[in-house]
Amino acid sequence: MTLTSAEKKAQRALHPNCYLCQALGVPFSELAGYEDRHIQYDHWLPQGRIGGSQADLVANQLPMHAHPQGLGPLEPGWAQATKRNCHRGKGNKFTGQEWTEYVTICQRVAKTDYSDDLMSDRNQADSAYDVEISWNQASGEATMLGKTYPLMLQRVGNSGEEWLSFSTVLPPTLLWRDLEVQSRGADHERLAKLAWHLKSNPLLSPILCRWAERRLYVFDGNHRLCAFILARQDHPVPVVIFDGPDPKRFLEVAAEAHESLTQMKYQFTEKALKFSALNEQELAEAEDKYGEAASEALAWKGLRPTDVKLRIAGRLSGRLDGLGGWRLKWKALGVTDPSWNEFISTYARLSAETAPFVSDMYLREEEFENLSDLCRIFDEELFDQLDSCPEVKASLKTKWWKRAHHRFSTRLGQVVKDNLELGNTPPAPAYTPRWNDYVRSRVRLGVENWRESPAWREATAANNEFDIDNLLTARGFTEAYLIP
Numbered sequence: 001m002t003l004t005s006a007e008k009k010a011q012r013a014l015h016p017n018c019y020l021c022q023a024l025g026v027p028f029s030e031l032a033g034y035e036d037r038h039i040q041y042d043h044w045l046p047q048g049r050i051g052g053s054q055a056d057l058v059a060n061q062l063p064m065h066a067h068p069q070g071l072g073p074l075e076p077g078w079a080q081a082t083k084r085n086c087h088r089g090k091g092n093k094f095t096g097q098e099w100t101e102y103v104t105i106c107q108r109v110a111k112t113d114y115s116d117d118l119m120s121d122r123n124q125a126d127s128a129y130d131v132e133i134s135w136n137q138a139s140g141e142a143t144m145l146g147k148t149y150p151l152m153l154q155r156v157g158n159s160g161e162e163w164l165s166f167s168t169v170l171p172p173t174l175l176w177r178d179l180e181v182q183s184r185g186a187d188h189e190r191l192a193k194l195a196w197h198l199k200s201n202p203l204l205s206p207i208l209c210r211w212a213e214r215r216l217y218v219f220d221g222n223h224r225l226c227a228f229i230l231a232r233q234d235h236p237v238p239v240v241i242f243d244g245p246d247p248k249r250f251l252e253v254a255a256e257a258h259e260s261l262t263q264m265k266y267q268f269t270e271k272a273l274k275f276s277a278l279n280e281q282e283l284a285e286a287e288d289k290y291g292e293a294a295s296e297a298l299a300w301k302g303l304r305p306t307d308v309k310l311r312i313a314g315r316l317s318g319r320l321d322g323l324g325g326w327r328l329k330w331k332a333l334g335v336t337d338p339s340w341n342e343f344i345s346t347y348a349r350l351s352a353e354t355a356p357f358v359s360d361m362y363l364r365e366e367e368f369e370n371l372s373d374l375c376r377i378f379d380e381e382l383f384d385q386l387d388s389c390p391e392v393k394a395s396l397k398t399k400w401w402k403r404a405h406h407r408f409s410t411r412l413g414q415v416v417k418d419n420l421e422l423g424n425t426p427p428a429p430a431y432t433p434r435w436n437d438y439v440r441s442r443v444r445l446g447v448e449n450w451r452e453s454p455a456w457r458e459a460t461a462a463n464n465e466f467d468i469d470n471l472l473t474a475r476g477f478t479e480a481y482l483i484p
């Protein structure tokens with residue numbers, strides 16, 4: 001329902017500030033200074049969940065910053081920006097209240113790499129954080145803070161080594177970042193999603209920590225712990241507390257477990273097999289023949305480029321299917337198999353890499369991760385929104401899809417080059433080092449602009465690429481429009 005200009009005026013008088021900015025307490029929350037057409041009247045509750053009187057309908061639509069060139073709340077710099085689009089990213093997934101909560105989480109996420117960042121008012125030397133544990137193997141119990149817990153005992157191999165642990169819940173303030181078992185800082189996009197999930201779901205796998213110097217150090221579960229605190233503040237968090245027989249040995253095991261559990265490192269062979277589309281025998285031969293110089297290009301010498309292309313695309317598609325099932329979902333919505341292949345070949349590198357598998361220049365693993373991000377974002381911002389904007393289905397038509405992705409990927413290549421500080425624009429924008437949060441936020445903005453573009457709201461009968469290119473340009477679907 002669109003408000004009349006009198007109704008809008010009345011709402012503006014009642015609500016002189018953007019509801020999101022005001023709730024988050026950021027500066028420049030007032031709507032004054034924005035032209036009428038740059039203010040949206042956003043549904044606080046979705047239509048259908050409010051009473052039917054005209055007064056109810058009006059009261060449910062709250063004014064919000066919506067400058068088309070403004071920064072969205074999920075983009076870096078929004079909280080200080082003077083030109084904003086506070087509606088960007090909301091889609092139809094959130095009520096106004098939920099959008100406020102989600103943006104609040106994302107703003108905190110942006111400043112969070114480790115759980116310690118969320119509890120910066122603690123002093124680690126303060127004896128209030130002392131945790132005494134007595135491990136009584138004879139009785140099979142541990143005592144901590146006056147309570148007794150059954151011990152879990154693991155014997156490892158034939159060495160006689162014994163590992164003790166028990167499970168409980170604890171206030172997060174008793175948990176500290178483990179500086180000796182280095183873990184990677186949080187991935188912000190993943191963290192925001194996990195925190196949102198934990199607002200209404202339990203944490204199933206506990207945080208793992210070790211007990212040393214009367215403190216509990218988290219050696220596995222930084223993401224989960226950060227997300228838990230963001231979602232539930234000081235609620236008690238499920239933990240498993242370990243006591244190793246020898247601290248050094250303990251750290252060794254913990255570090256190794258962490259690396260392989262979080263898949264941060266792959267052995268050369270495993271990595272090449274998983275990501276290169278070589279089969280086991282080809283890889284063994286290449287290693288025998290070339291040792292550390294082994295590469296895709298050497299292993300595939302003699303294979304026709306079209307065969308190489310097929311194999312790489314096949315491997316990538318298979319792995320993306322396994323991770324997100326996007327291809328089949330999109331197919332049901334109208335993306336044909338040739339269009340999927342077009343998508344892969346637009347963003348991935350489908351020729352053999354000459355850099356050896358062991359080299360830092362070998363980027364198949366990063367390529368896969370970047371492609372997963374791309375699929376996920378297209379899925380959320382385009383395919384999940386087709387019900388509410390059915391006209392965007394026109395962009396899935398084979399040739400329109402191809403030409404639109406051509407523009408999108410050209411612009412994305414520049415964004416990746418600038419933000420990852422690459423020497424050249426990458427010919428395949430996914431075959432680069434791992435995209436950072438900023439690149440991902442620009443991809444998301446680009447897909448939103450794709451969805452909102454006027455290009456799909458006019459006739460899309462044209463079916464040759466030259467005409468389609470001209471129409472896309474005439475309707476403003478340009479590189480500069482997609483990701484400004």
Ligand SMILES: [Zn+2]
Pocket residue numbers: 018019020021022029064065084086
């Ligand atoms: Zn605002």
